[in-house]
Amino acid sequence: MEVVGNTCFSSSSVLVSPLTNGAFSLSSRAIYEKRSCNFTVFSRGIKSNKISCKSSESGIQENPKSKSGSGTKVEEYNTAMKRMMRNPYEYHHDLGMNYTLILDNLIVGSQPQKAEDIDHLKDEANVAYILNLQQDGDIEYWGVDLKSIIERCQRRQIRHMRRPARDFDPDSLRSGLPKAVSSVEWAVSEGKGRVYIHCTAGLGRAPAVGIAYMFWFCGMDVITLKCMALKQLNTAYNTLTLKRPCGPNRKAIRGATYDLAKNDPWKEPLENLPEHAFEDIADWERKLIQDRVRSLRGT
Template sequence: MVPSNSFKVKRISCKLSESGVEESATSNRVSNSNNRMEDYNTVMKGMMRNPYEYHHDLGMNYALITDHLIVGSQPQKPEDVDHLKQEENVAYILNLQQDKDVEYWEVDLPSIIKRCKELEIRHMRRPARDFDPDSLRSGLPKAVSSLEWAISEGKGKVYVHCTAGLGRAPAVAIAYMFWFCGMDLNTAYDTLTSKRPCGPSKQAIRGATYDLAKNDPWKEPLESLQNVLLKMLRIGRGT
C-alpha cells in the first residue's frame, strides 16, 4: 500500500508444537484474523470502489504527509504509541473510529489511551462511520477543526488514523490541506495519495465544503472559503 520505508512492519509469528504442528489455539486465532481481514477488505473494495487492502497482521503503518501531519492505520497496542512518540515526535492522536471498529479488530483501546496519557500525548476522537461518505461528510468539519487546532499548537506531529488509514483519515487530512494550506482540492488529494496510495471520498470533501459555505450567515463568495472556514471551525476546536 505504501513504500516500505514509510511504515514500520510488524509480523505475527506462529509457535509450533514439538511435533511441528501449530497449536490449535494459535491456528484458530490466525485463521480468525485472516477471515476478519478478508471480510473487511471485501467490503472495503466494494463500498469504496478501489483496490486497496488493509493487512492488520502487518501492524500499524503510516505515511508522513507534511512536516506536522501523519496519516496511518490504527495503533494496535501501547507499544505503537511509544513508537509514534519516540520515532515521530507525535504529540496528538486523532482517532476517527467508532467503538464497533475497535471491537471488530479486538484492539484494547483503553490501554492505548492510558499509554497516551502517560506519554503526554493528547488522544482525540471524532468518530465517523466506516465506508459511509455521508457520515464522513457530516463529520469532516469537527475532525478538521481538531486537526487544525492540534497543528496550530505546535507541540509535535499529529497522527490521524481510522482503521486502515485509507478512507476517513486521509479524507480529513486532504480537507485540512484544502481548507487551510492554500491548496485546491485536486492538489491536496494528489499530494496525499502520492505519499499514501488510497482512495478516500473526494465527493464527501466537496460536500462538506459546500455545507460550510452554504451555512455561512454572511454568504461570502466561495473564493474566500478558507477565511470563512477558519472563522467557523475555530469555534469548539479541540473539544
C-alpha cells in the first residue's frame, strides 16, 4: 500500500483511508498520483481523468472540455469561477468528492454528492461535523439530494450545519465568514471528531472559512498538524493553499477581520487603508475577534 499525500478522492473507483500522520493511503483498486500540483486519478491502472492546477502568466489556464455527462455544467461552473474569482483551478464533478486534511481536526473539501459519501467521511476520516456553505441553488444545480445526505448524517451521528454564502461573491463571503467560523470553532471545541468544511468545489468559500478560522483562533505547525500561535493572514493562507491548491478570496478574509476587530464606529473604511491592512493583528484585536465570533454561536 502506497502513501501518496493528503488529498483524496472518494468515488466508486477510488478508495482512500487516512493514516495517523495526516497522509492517505489507497487500496489496490486505485492509484492516485500527485506531481507538480497536477492531480491524476487512475482507476484500476487505467488513466481516467486529470485535474490541472497550473496557471499561465495571466493566472488562468483552460483545460480541455469535459466529456462526462455533466460536462456542460462543469464547463459553465469552471468558466464562471475563473472569470469571477480569477481562480486558475478547476472542479471535476465526475471524479466524486475530494478533500484535504488541513489540521488534525479540520478537513476542507468539495460537496458530498451522495449518502455513501457521508459513510466514507465517518468511517475513513473520523468526521463528526459537516459545515455546508452552499446555497440551495448550488445544490439544485448539481442535482444533489441534500435530504438523503442529511438523513445519513443523522443516522451516522454527524452534525450537519449550514452557513450559506453566495458563490463567486466576495461581499457575501466577507459578511458570512464570522458566522461560518463560529460554527467551526464550536465544533472544534466539542472535540468529538473532525470538522469537514465544504462548498461546491472546495476551492473558494470552504478554504476561506478554514483560513479565517486558523487566522483568528489558532495556527498550524506544518510538521505536526497541531495548532500554535498565529498572527498573520499570510501564514494561514499559504499553509492551507500549499496543502490544497486553491484560490480563496484574501480580501474577503481581510474585510471580515476588519469588521470584527473594528472598535470605533468612525474608523476609516478598509478600502481606504493600505493594501495589506489587517493581514496582521494585535493580541487585543485577536481577543476581540474571538469574543465576537463566539457570541455568534447558535445564530
